[in-house]
Amino acid sequence: MVVWNTSDTTEPVFILKGFPGLEYAYSWLSILFCLVFLVAFIGNITILSVIWTESSLHQPMYYFLSILALNDLGMSLSILPTILSVLWLNAWEIQARACYTQLFFIHTFTFLESSVLLAMAFDRFVAICRPLHYTTILTNSATGKIGLACLLRSMGVVLPTPLLLRRYHYCHGNVLSHPFCLHQDILKLSCSDASVSSVYGLCVVIATLGMDSVFILLSYILILNAVLSIASSEEQLKSLNTCVSHICVVLIFFVPVIGVSVAHRFGKHLSPIVHILMADIYLLFPPVLNPIVYSIRTKQIRLRILHKLGLGRRL
DSSP: OOOOOOOSSSOOEEEOOOOTTOGGGHHHHHHHHHHHHHHHHHHHHHHHHHHHHOGGGOSHHHHHHHHHHHHHHHHHHHHHHHHHHHHHHOOOEEEHHHHHHHHHHHHHHHHHHHHHHHHHHHHHHHHHHSGGGHHHHSOHHHHHHHHHHHHHHHHHHHTHHHHHHTTSOOOSOOBOSSSSOOHHHHHTTOOSOOHHHHHHHHHHHIIIIIHHHHHHHHHHHHHHHHHHTOSOHHHHHHHHHHHHHHHHHHHHHHHHHHHHHHHHHHOTTSOHHHHHHHHHHHHHHHHHHHHHHHHHHOHHHHHHHHHHTTOTTTO
């Protein structure tokens, strides 16, 4: 079905794309996505519950982890409605306002994830490189301000995006490439001059994901330099072990982002289903895997989860 927008007063309607060639397996795909969302929901709620009920975990590192868990829940809830509406109800149409709202939340949560990962890298840097000043630098007040700054920054850079998209005309078939709305996906459907929005989107990605990744890398270079200056190999391993969970989470987020970018830039010949699945992985991997990584790799959280399950004494 193709929907056209040739009127200045008519709000465009976009068409969500499902999974081409897999229509016969939609029932199974819906079960798979429900399981994925359930794992993400239970995992992140568990992390939040453990941190907020255990006073010993009321520290900057775990406050940032709580923000990360809330962000992952938000990301899951942002894409869940349209994916399930396509798989369950064959509801392909989405009004422009709803589409702009969805992309605002998806991109906000994406940039917020990057910002929080940078804040967590800073936490590890201070803990390892400036241990004597850790409690004076990362106070509860400072942690709260950092979290608020991450949120305002993410919302601030994304807010102009839907405002710009609302000004454009869409006179082509408004068929999206995914079962959810993304900025670049909608932008390519515009028949107006969208160069401002395109350039702005590129600048935002460079200023957020690009700069965050650079500062995270710089943080770990400084951390590694500080760790290697420690005489005891046992202390070196102990210090590095506190960073393993964060490094895993950084890779879980940035590797799919790079993969999607490369596929979008050089994978024009790839099947549409490959692009759709890569976008799904890019959005769903962090909410699913982050709580698993921290539950396994962080001793304090692992022990408290086992204790809540009644397995603490046995193990």
